[in-house]
Amino acid sequence: MKRIAIIGGGISGLSAAFALEKHRLAGASLEYVLFESSPRLGGVLVTEHVDGCLVEAGPDSFLTEKAWASDLCREVGLGDQLIGSNDADRKTYILVKGRLALIPDGLMFMVPTKIAPTLLSPLFSIRTKLRMAREWFHPPRKAEADETVAAFVERHYGSEMVDRLADPLLSGVYGGEAAQLSVRAVLPRFAEMEATHGSLGRAMLAARKKIARASKAPPRPLFTSLINGMQQLVDAVVSRLTVSAILANSRVQRIQRRERGWMVSAGYASDHFDAVIMATPATVASELLRLTSVELASELAGIQYTSSITVNLGYDGSVRAALPPGFGFLVPRSEGKRMLAATFVHNKFPHRAPEDRALLRCFIGGARNEQILQAPDTEVIRVVREELHQIIGLTADPLFARVYRWEGAMAQYGVGHLERLQRIQGLLQQLPGVALAGNGYRGIGVPDCVRSGTDAANRAILALGLPEVTAQALTS
Ligand SMILES: Cc1cc2nc3c(=O)[nH]c(=O)nc-3n(C[C@H](O)[C@H](O)[C@H](O)COP(=O)(O)OP(=O)(O)OC[C@H]3O[C@@H](n4cnc5c(N)ncnc54)[C@H](O)[C@@H]3O)c2cc1C
Numbered sequence: 001m002k003r004i005a006i007i008g009g010g011i012s013g014l015s016a017a018f019a020l021e022k023h024r025l026a027g028a029s030l031e032y033v034l035f036e037s038s039p040r041l042g043g044v045l046v047t048e049h050v051d052g053c054l055v056e057a058g059p060d061s062f063l064t065e066k067a068w069a070s071d072l073c074r075e076v077g078l079g080d081q082l083i084g085s086n087d088a089d090r091k092t093y094i095l096v097k098g099r100l101a102l103i104p105d106g107l108m109f110m111v112p113t114k115i116a117p118t119l120l121s122p123l124f125s126i127r128t129k130l131r132m133a134r135e136w137f138h139p140p141r142k143a144e145a146d147e148t149v150a151a152f153v154e155r156h157y158g159s160e161m162v163d164r165l166a167d168p169l170l171s172g173v174y175g176g177e178a179a180q181l182s183v184r185a186v187l188p189r190f191a192e193m194e195a196t197h198g199s200l201g202r203a204m205l206a207a208r209k210k211i212a213r214a215s216k217a218p219p220r221p222l223f224t225s226l227i228n229g230m231q232q233l234v235d236a237v238v239s240r241l242t243v244s245a246i247l248a249n250s251r252v253q254r255i256q257r258r259e260r261g262w263m264v265s266a267g268y269a270s271d272h273f274d275a276v277i278m279a280t281p282a283t284v285a286s287e288l289l290r291l292t293s294v295e296l297a298s299e300l301a302g303i304q305y306t307s308s309i310t311v312n313l314g315y316d317g318s319v320r321a322a323l324p325p326g327f328g329f330l331v332p333r334s335e336g337k338r339m340l341a342a343t344f345v346h347n348k349f350p351h352r353a354p355e356d357r358a359l360l361r362c363f364i365g366g367a368r369n370e371q372i373l374q375a376p377d378t379e380v381i382r383v384v385r386e387e388l389h390q391i392i393g394l395t396a397d398p399l400f401a402r403v404y405r406w407e408g409a410m411a412q413y414g415v416g417h418l419e420r421l422q423r424i425q426g427l428l429q430q431l432p433g434v435a436l437a438g439n440g441y442r443g444i445g446v447p448d449c450v451r452s453g454t455d456a457a458n459r460a461i462l463a464l465g466l467p468e469v470t471a472q473a474l475t476s
Pocket residue numbers: 007008009010011012013035036037038041042043044045057058059060061062063250251252253279280281284308309310406409410437438439440444445446447449
């Protein structure tokens with residue numbers, strides 16, 4: 001019987017456990033133990049129900065086009081619970097000089113694919129609009145080395161595009177800055193488009209035409225979630241695992257190499273395993289591996305994380321009627337605000353708030369404003385309310401407010417991240433049975449984390465020489 005430890009019970013660790021459980025049920029001779037330091041499982045996936053509203057403390061959904069999360073939902077019996085975003089109402093605003101400007105129709109991330117809405121948009125100056133026209137003639141370019149997203153976007157569309165779109169969009173996803181993030185790790189498709197087409201505009205149009213020719217199916221919603229929130233996924237996965245294999249309140253303090261396998265220590269207990277899946281932030285993995293490989297620990301420590309706070313505010317129906325239509329707004333750094341973004345949750349998904357309620361979810365923190373993490377809830381709420389007043393004129397008292405802090409939860413893929421991953425891969429070869437999973441490596445979104453956990457489980461199985469189980473056996 002081979003024994004596998006999983007450290008970390010967020011969605012990455014749970015996905016790894018679920019993959020191992022399937023192998024176990026299909027006859028593989030293995031057992032696993034999942035160590036989670038906190039009393040609850042799910043990591044940053046937390047849903048609460050407040051005053052009839054469904055409040056997401058961490059992620060509220062995932063990108064539909066990355067199928068790994070929806071596939072997992074179906075596998076754990078939640079296929080009929082999946083819901084799509086209300087894309088007919090999808091409008092997002094950017095704060096420009098104190099006013100909300102709509103992101104024009106046809107803008108794909110920062111690439112314009114429709115001329116008229118972009119030309120008429122107050123979001124960009126004439127100068128940037130001229131840059132967009134010139135971009136059409138950008139020559140193909142195979143970059144020798146990685147660069148920041150800011151440098152890449154600036155080369156194509158100028159600095160205003162970095163400030164007004166690239167930076168706020170990336171703050172929303174990574175809590176990070178375009179001037180720090182790696183274009184190859186964060187926008188690999190765009191780097192490829194530049195190499196093959198030169199112009200991102202031409203490349204995007206060509207790709208869209210190809211998709212339109214290949215598929216007659218109606219477009220899918222951009223985001224997918226679950227009727228009862230992201231916690232539903234956590235609960236459903238946990239219900240499929242072996243109960244005795246889950247150790248909550250168990251912070252792993254040490255892992256040590258043994259002649260064969262690994263000794264994992266949590267609290268006063270130590271236990272022997274043949275393989276270890278580390279599904280924690282890379283910073284924690286670095287600490288745990290320090291005694292085993294200084295080099296690997298130092299590479300892992302090089303992956304930076306930022307912190308963020310989500311503030312959920314519930315209001316009555318009069319506020320709902322007065323809010324602008326659409327999904328919410330993003331705030332560029334140049335606007336001098338502390339808020340990064342706000343989502344009008346009641347518009348984004350069905351089943352989130354009763355008709356007579358408005359639910360706003362505001363983001364604050366990120367690389368721009370780490371110190372706000374130290375402020376008490378009352379101060380965080382005060383800042384958010386003050387800025388909501390300035391941005392959308394909202395002065396009403398909320399019916400409820402919920403503040404959730406996520407310290408060091410969002411990985412930042414800096415310039416050279418992919419090369420770092422290669423070095424990590426090389427160093428892991430010297431540690432048979434150790435696999436890494438989580439948002440620090442090849443994607444920060446929930447679907448990427450599901451994939452990373454599943455892949456780590458499969459790598460551990462391979463490393464232990466366990467017989468491969470057929471896909472059919474795994475699903476039956
Ligand atoms: C506020 C916020 C909003 C987000 N929004 C979205 C979104 O809308 N869509 C999307 O796709 N993604 C979103 N993300 C990103 C995504 O949710 C995360 O990247 C992903 O959930 C991370 O999962 P994980 O399991 O890798 O890490 P985590 O959820 O951080 O889990 C790691 C777990 O390891 C445990 N742990 C740490 N150290 C130890 C130890 N020594 N021993 C045992 N256990 C330990 C922790 O307690 C934790 O439970 C968001 C993230 C945040 C923070």
